[in-house]
Amino acid sequence: MAELLHRLGTFAAQRAWTVILAWIVILGIAVGGFLVGFKGLSSSFDVPGTASGDVLDELEASLPDFSGASGTVVFHSEDGAPLTEAQRSDISALAESAKDLPDVADVIDPFDAQQQLADQQQQIVDGRQQIEDGRAQAEAGQQQLDAARDRIAEGQAQLDAAGAQLAAVEMPEEMRAPQLAALEQQQQQLDAGNAELDAQQEQLDAGIAELDANQEKLEQGAELASYAEGIGVVSADGATALVNVSFTEPRLDLSQETKDAVVEHFESTPIDGVQTAISTDISQGVPEILGVGEAVGVVIAAIVLIVVLGSILAAAFPIVTALVGVGIGAMATLAFSGVTQMASVTPILGVMLGLAVGIDYSLFILYRHRKQMLQGAGVVESIGLANGTAGNAVVFAGATVIVALLALNITGIPFLGLMGTAGAVSVAVAVLIAISLTPALLGLAGTRLLSGKARARAALAADREPGAAPSEGRSVKPMTNLRAIITAVVATVVLLVIAIPSMSMRLGLPDGGSEAEGSTAYEAYTLTNEAFGEGANGPLLITADLPEGLDDDGVLDAQLTVARELASMDDITAVAPVAVSDDHRLTAFQVVPAEGPNSVSTENLVRDLRELPPIDGDIALGVAGQAAINIDISEGLQEVLPLYLVVVVGLSFLIMVMVFRSLLVPLIATGGFVLSLFATYGAVTAVFQWGWLADWLGVHNPGPILSFLPVILVGILFGLAMDYQLFLATGMREAYAHGAPAKLAVAQGFRAGRTVVIAAAIIMVSVFGGFIASESVMIKSMGFGLALGVLLDAIVVRMLLVPAVMHLVGRGAWWLPKWLDRIIPNVDVEGSALERRHPVHH
Structure with a gap:
């Protein structure tokens, strides 16, 4: 080579x-x-085979209208007063015309939705009144029936008395017969009256039973509606309205052009006195690269x-x-x-x-x-x-x-x-x-x-003359053992202390609250948060698989059973049924959590919902929605991190054994990298999750760490760490190969490579650090992690820890079993053989 x-x-x-x-x-x-x-x-980011992905597949098959992406456009009066009729009319017109945009499935006018909600509430009130009126009528009817029965009972008593009197008097049969016939006729009239009253009673009982059934249905509907009270599209003060936009395409297939068209539509027609902001699901674009x-x-x-x-x-x-x-x-x-x-x-x-x-x-x-x-x-x-x-x-x-x-x-x-x-x-x-x-x-x-x-x-x-130039490194002396021990211990302790926050690292994807201050996505998140509560920014979509053969009443019962179970859970503020499949086998609910999509409580809620046993023994639940999708992606990435670390470290270890012809040098290099990696994780957690130095670095809303950042940091930092290891350790190996004692070789190799490695590290830190100025929290955290990771690894590990440990190990650093020495090829990475073949001529 x-x-x-x-x-x-x-x-x-x-x-x-x-x-x-x-x-x-x-x-x-x-x-x-x-x-x-x-x-x-x-x-968008996707991890195949997640629980939320399975739920979305089920929705696409049974309730396709709910499997597509969705987002919100927030309208807020600039003076904080309720939106005027003219402003409401303009918002409704914008919502209506947005239905013609490409890939848009539906746009919900908030004022129509609010009116429908008010109508439903009024229907419940009217229904209760009608039932109350019906019960009053039934009660009056019952009283009339009871009065009629009393009159018939009196007639029966009189008739019985007359019959008894007739039986007691002795008279000829020809005189008794007409009187008995008259009494029998009166008895038939009384029996007919009783039969008619029985028929009327039966009719009245049927009416009361119907009233009872209607009241039960009405109360079921009212109970379902009560669980949904926390879901709103117009704020209580009338100053904020949400226009919900749903798309025909799933979130991962939704093109940037479609999202840009929606943004353009709502932002190109400003409404006087109204601020327009668009949620991150729609407005999040491609961050500026440079x-x-x-x-x-x-x-x-x-x-x-x-x-x-x-x-x-x-x-x-x-x-x-x-x-x-x-x-x-x-x-x-x-x-x-x-x-x-x-x-x-x-x-x-x-x-x-x-x-x-x-x-x-x-x-x-x-x-x-x-x-x-x-x-x-x-x-x-x-x-x-x-x-x-x-x-x-x-x-x-x-x-x-x-x-x-x-x-x-x-x-x-x-x-x-x-x-x-x-x-x-x-x-x-x-x-x-x-x-x-x-x-x-x-x-x-x-x-x-x-x-x-x-x-x-x-x-x-x-x-x-050739050889007359003073050779670099003649005056170099190896460090003392005491200095090597102190350096190694201090460097290790410093890295371990910086790594402490990594123990509490949470992973997630940025939400609207992490976007740049002043951006439309951040404004939409903040306005929604203030007007409707934190959970409105991260609603969950819950599916329930229903038993076969349910009629409409059975579906309503099942919905109510599920809604009760959900509403009883901590950290859920509202539950609303949103759809039932044509075959009555799947129903969907919108659930508003107590806190935002990146909160610990919402993360725990998703896990708790997934761990619930089937309700009533046969109604299984599924959880989707942006918050659930983000959690699934983060968990998927967290699961692959150990495997990835093992593969990367293993492959690179083999390369280093070949390059350095040593077992200990790769081990020392890898151990140092693991320390600097976890120190980097700790610093990233402290800044982006805990909020330390957040103001200095422009992190206005600390939250979970970008879910794929730990994996990315492993890949890049390990590669770069080995770069610096290569340029320092090859110099040490060259000096050792040329006959220098092991401890002196460490000092000579360090002296030969330190300038270029420090310069290279400063350049890396500068270039990566430049990305910290990005408005995108994704790029900011990547830039910070890479810059700090290079700084810690190059300066603390490669310049301090590794030379100190190699000094203490001495000749053992270059030990390689003879059988292994025969197997691995000699790559001569430092080019010693080349220098012998092509000596420098003056």
Whole structure:
């Protein structure tokens, strides 16, 4: 590899314009691909096979109107007074015309909905009055029946008395017969009267039974309505109204164009005296990839480069090559957005990495070349050697980062795998540019790369006899054992203390409250929160599977049973049935939790709902809704983190064993990384979840940590940590291989690599830190985590902890079993063999 890179570097230096033109063509192809293939990005994230995904599939099959995405548009009177009739009319007109927008299934006019609710309440009042009137009528009828029965009873008594009297008197039969006939006729009339009264009683009883049934139904409806009282679309003070927009497409398939059309529709027609804000489900767009913060980061990187390299021309090369690499990587990635759904943070990760590693990798080669020129080496010869030595280390360092990023695909989470692949592409491009375009630019620059003073030093060095130049590191002394112990203990304790908050880290996805202050999504979240309560920003959709064969009354009974169960739970403020499938097998409820979608109570509520046994033994519940989806995604990511950590660390451990021909050095490097990783998790938790230093960093609403951030940090920080380990430990190994005692070799290798590693770390921190200025909390937290992670790992672990531990371990650091030494290939990452074959000629 080293020999191949030496030839490539020499060729690039001698045929500079050929290489430069080739990269310009590649950049042109990438731009062309972007112009043809870019189809927009998604602001949604998906984890397949989640519980909420299964519920949405069930809804799509049985209640398709409720399986699509939805969002709200909030209207609020600017003076806080109730919305006027004219303003209400304008809002209703906007809601009605929005129904014609693409992919919009329905738009609910809040005032119509409020009127329907009022009508339903009035129907309950009227129904109760009607039942009360009916009962009064029934009571009057019963009284009339009872009076008639009394009269018949009196007639019967009289008739019985007359009969008894007739029986007591002796008289001829011919005289008794007519009287008996008259009595019998009267008895028949009384019996007929009784029969009629019985019929009327039966009719009255049927009427009362119907009243009872109607009252039971009415009270069931009233009870259901009472559970829904916490759900509103017009605030109690009349100053705020919510327009609900539902879409035909599920959240993950909803295009950015559709969302933009809804935003444009409601924002293009302002209503006098009314503030319009649109919830994050609709208004969340693709965050700005490059802004002022990133520019500042690049400027700081340029200053560091000028200080380290001593000339503006030399400092310009790593930035130019990094920008070219970012352009190619980002354009090439975005060109495939039409083929596969791509999350909005995918290109941002590529840009972050492309800038950071692009500058660093170019710097490593350039620094080596400059050092050799100062020792009197010729330009082309030095470029070839720098590319074969430092370039070889760059290739292996880049390979470690690429392995870590590509391993994101093993998580089984599509958007995360795609992010890793896009990042890996950007790093691969950065490596290729570093080992080809950098030598070409160095070849064009020639000796102009050095300042005037440096050229004079180089000329003096060239005139010296070979070997006359003082070798670096002769005066270096190893640290004392006491200093090594104190350094190792203090560094470990510091990292462990910073890691403490990571024990309480919660994962989630940003909601409207995390959006930039002043943004429409933040305003919508805040206004909804103030007018309708926190839970209105994260309603849950609960499904209930009903038994077979239920009629309308059976469905109502089942709905009431479920609603009672839900309403009895803590942290639920309102429950409303919203739909029943045609086959009466599925019913859906909207449930408003007590707190917002990212609160601990809502997270616990979703878990409690899923753990409920079937209600009445046969009604199983399912939970969906944005809050539930976010929880599922976060849990899915949390589950894959340990597996991912094991795979990444395992693969990279094998690479390091091959590079360093040691077992202990990779173990020390990996242990140090785990410490710095958890310290980074701790700091991120303290700032973004606990709210420490939140005002300084622009975190106005602390909440859960971005659910995929821990996984991303593992992939990127491990790769970058191994970069610095490679550049420091290869120097130590080289010194040890050349005969230096183990402890002295640690000091010599550290002295040789510290300047370039500190410079590279400062550049990385500057570039990543620039993203902290982003308004998007996703990008802000990624920038902070990466910047701090690099700072802790490069300075505390690589510059303090690792050298101290390696000093204490001594010769044991380079021990490798003989059988393993025979098996693994000798990659000679430091290029010692190459230097022997191509010694520097003065």
